[in-house]
Amino acid sequence: GDSVTQMEGPVTLSEEAFLTINCTYTATGYPSLFWYVQYPGEGLQLLLKATKADDKGSNKGFEATYRKETTSFHLEKGSVQVSDSAVYFCARAGGTSYGKLTFGQGTILTVHP
Amino acid sequence: NAGVTQTPKFQVLKTGQSMTLQCAQDMNHEYMSWYRQDPGMGLRLIHYSVGAGITDQGEVPNGYNVSRSTTEDFPLRLLSAAPSQTSVYFCASLGQTMRNQPQHFGDGTRLSIL
Numbered sequence: 001g002d003s004v005t006q007m008e009g010p011v012t013l014s015e016e017a018f019l020t021i022n023c024t025y026t027a028t029g030y031p032s033l034f035w036y037v038q039y040p041g042e043g044l045q046l047l048l049k050a051t052k053a054d055d056k057g058s059n060k061g062f063e064a065t066y067r068k069e070t071t072s073f074h075l076e077k078g079s080v081q082v083s084d085s086a087v088y089f090c091a092r093a094g095g096t097s098y099g100k101l102t103f104g105q106g107t108i109l110t111v112h113p
Numbered sequence: 114n115a116g117v118t119q120t121p122k123f124q125v126l127k128t129g130q131s132m133t134l135q136c137a138q139d140m141n142h143e144y145m146s147w148y149r150q151d152p153g154m155g156l157r158l159i160h161y162s163v164g165a166g167i168t169d170q171g172e173v174p175n176g177y178n179v180s181r182s183t184t185e186d187f188p189l190r191l192l193s194a195a196p197s198q199t200s201v202y203f204c205a206s207l208g209q210t211m212r213n214q215p216q217h218f219g220d221g222t223r224l225s226i227l
Contacts, residue, residue, distance in 0.1 A: 004155075034215050043203060043220040044156075089155060093216075100146075100171070101205070101216060103155035 002026050006090050006104030013080055013111050021075040021107045023064075023090035031092040033057075033066055033073040034101075038087040047075075047088070080111045115139050119204050119219035126194045126226050134189040134222050136204030144207040145187040146216070149173065149200040156203060162187055194226045 007022040025031060035047040035057070048057030053068035062077045073090060090104040120135045138145065146161035148171075158171030162181040176198055178190040187206075191198060201223050205216040 006155075032214075036215075036218075044218040046215040049215055091156075100158060100161065101148075101156070103148075103157070105153055105155040 002028055002031070002092060002100075002102045004090050004092050004102050004104040006088075006107050009106070010108035010110060013109070015082055015111055015113050016079045017111075019075070019077040019080045019084075019109070021088055021090075021109070023073045023075065023104055024071050025073065025090075025092045025102075027068075027071045033064075034091045034093070035062070035064055035073070035075050036089040036091060036103075038089065038106075040086070044089065080109075082111045082113055085109055085111045117204055117206050117217050117219040119202075119222050121222060122220065123223045124225070126191075126224065128194060128196060128226060130194050131190070131192050132194065134191075134202055134204075134224070136187045136189065136219060137185050138187075138204075138206040138217070139185065140206060140208065140217065141184060142206035142208045142217070143184070144216075145181070146171070146205050147177070147179065147187070147189045148203045148205065149198075150203060150221075151200050159189065159202075196226045198224065199226045200224060 003026045005024050032051045034049045036044045037047045048059040050057040050066035056065045064075045087106045089106045091101045093101050117138045143164045147159040148156040150156045157173045160179040162168045201221050203221050204219045207216045
């Protein structure tokens with residue numbers, strides 16, 4: 001079935017460090033891919049999305065490229081800030097039921113000054 | 114435009130009690146769903162609905178009931194709460210014409226079962 005695998009966390013970085021959070025997905029169908037972010041005590045917010053191969057989603061300095069050949073959608077940011085501390089979820093949608101989202105397990109990011 | 118509204122935000126129950134988590138959306142979205150969030154497991158789909166009068170099971174449906182009598186509302190019922198149902202519950206919605214768009218999420222209900 002559909003699945004999404006994220007890198008194990010938590011991830012701890014210093015401010016201005018480079019961030020990569022790995023995400024891979026099962027290649028069934030033609031899924032849309034998303035990164036959601038959850039700040040402490042809040043709900044999920046869409047961070048970025050890509051709907052087809054080679055699309056690059058970007059928002060707030062974060063980027064992720066839909067790589068069909070490696071079934072990956074890694075999240076990157078060149079210089080993280082303390083305010084980026086949150087939980088990040090990779091998710092896929094699509095296949096036979098357009099509304100079903102399959103999430104990765106989430107990666108906790110902590111950024112220190 | 115309120116989006117997706119969940120109530121209550123917090124709830125503590127005793128084992129065996131019943132309760133209903135409310136979810137309402139004002140975007141006329143056909144698709145609504147419930148997820149639970151547990152540490153290290155991401156979000157898992159409990160139940161979903163593709164329109165009024167139509168519901169189906171997701172990945173972890175046991176212990177939960179749903180109904181969809183209107184487009185706007187999609188309540189989640191716990192008939193006999195168990196400690197394993199302690200979790201954060203999120204409701205989400207999506208329009209049928211928005212197949213490649215992200216779902217809209219509510220702010221969540223934090224539920225503790227003692």
